[in-house]
Amino acid sequence: MATGRNHRPATSRSRGIPEATVARLPLYLRALTALSERSVPTVSSEELAAAAGVNSAKLRKDFSYLGSYGTRGVGYDVEYLVYQISRELGLTQDWPVVIVGIGNLGAALANYGGFASRGFRVAALIDADPGLAGRPVAGISVQHTDELEKIISDNGVSIGVIATPAGAAQQVCDRLVAAGITSILNFAPTVLTVPDGVDVRKVDLSIELQILAFHEQRKAGEEPHGEHDEDTAPPAAPPAAAVAKRPRSKRPESGPDGDVPAVMPA
Amino acid sequence: MATGRNHRPATSRSRGIPEATVARLPLYLRALTALSERSVPTVSSEELAAAAGVNSAKLRKDFSYLGSYGTRGVGYDVEYLVYQISRELGLTQDWPVVIVGIGNLGAALANYGGFASRGFRVAALIDADPGLAGRPVAGISVQHTDELEKIISDNGVSIGVIATPAGAAQQVCDRLVAAGITSILNFAPTVLTVPDGVDVRKVDLSIELQILAFHEQRKAGEEPHGEHDEDTAPPAAPPAAAVAKRPRSKRPESGPDGDVPAVMPA
DNA sequence: TAGTGTGAACCTCTTCACAGCA
């Protein structure tokens, strides 16, 4: 997952497209683009929903926020919808982007084809290591951090990607913001502090794994398989109340499956 | 952002920790780990919330699902909380992980320190390119896809990371699942189809950028700055109704800021 | 007294179910 808002209460009165819907538009767009390439002229909400991995009611509701772009009894015109969603997302214009921190991840991002194909243009790669400066990555010459401010203003960049180590992230962030950047995609495992008006989204690789681990852990104690157990109480798991209402004496001597309170390093 | 559930209606009756809370536990854990390293003995919900980038009421509510681990008038014991959250997330055990697709991104993931430090162990790197086989990446020798099933069963791996191109992802996914993997972190820009009981989480770099672009686009039309405009109607934006209730004749000749319905390539 | 733990209000998001239209 990725988190990070920085907005008014979400569905702000400004325009009325719910955040949750905005987050799914790129998904629909990808599915539609694939259909478009196969020259499919129209799709039903059912088909498109399946391709995007959501249910059709949600998809229809989402589209209803954009306007009435479908045809009853028929479905949606693929090309037209691609255009409308692109426009809604602001992808009909060109977005120059800078990537700061050209380590493994930065390089991976620079090479990632998904950017260029969606209106994002990597305007510059920036790294603090003078040894990297001048070296080409993904066909773009890496520039030194000293140039950061100049690069941003010269190219009118408003979106920055931070792929530095955690320690450098806030500092880089501050410089990006001071230079005029108003949207940041942060890959460093830190909480960034930014002034109002600046958007931060966060992608954290290890957080995703931890969430998976949580669910994975649970699978052991449950019935052998099948997700169809809507209402059946799981066998092993103790009633939630028993956990929540445990005696107020802290430190149950070692958890249910307990052991040493092994603290992990950084 | 990353999406992808695959669960019962979220707050399933099974145990009672809301998904939204689970997703934040890693955040708290990181903040707590940092405090632990600085040998801070206790934190208040206020302080910890600030460090984790959430508000304190939410944090307290989240912790209340785990039990009563705080002390009124004092706060939370850092070490103890680190342990409790780790245990809740299943991080007190070792999770062997395989990474499939050792391109730029796969290599970045293999090198990512955040895994090893949280109970995740990269058990193997797998790639379809025979030329890569045997080559060390992040100190681990890359193995060929042919070995996939053997590696997984030999190491008891239950979590797989897919960092292949989109085209190969579903196929790799199918093999992983067949081999016994039950949790997948997918970096490929595709919707994966998996049987019930298998968890998929998705991280999509370009989707995050698209969401940023959406908000970035909006900033232009709004008042010069300041996020304090709770109720003031924004100047430029037309009332939502005017957009939603547009005449049913499709294709408004070219959008408000229109141009060619330029469709993007792959 | 300072700060947790939590019912209750509130808000957002999802799902249902069906009216309405091509």
Added chain:
DNA sequence: TGCTGTGAAGAGGTTCACACTA
């Protein structure tokens, strides 16, 4: 007839505000 568009119901998540207690 088939599928969209959408009110209304439902569920989940957030925030408030305060009782409670170390």
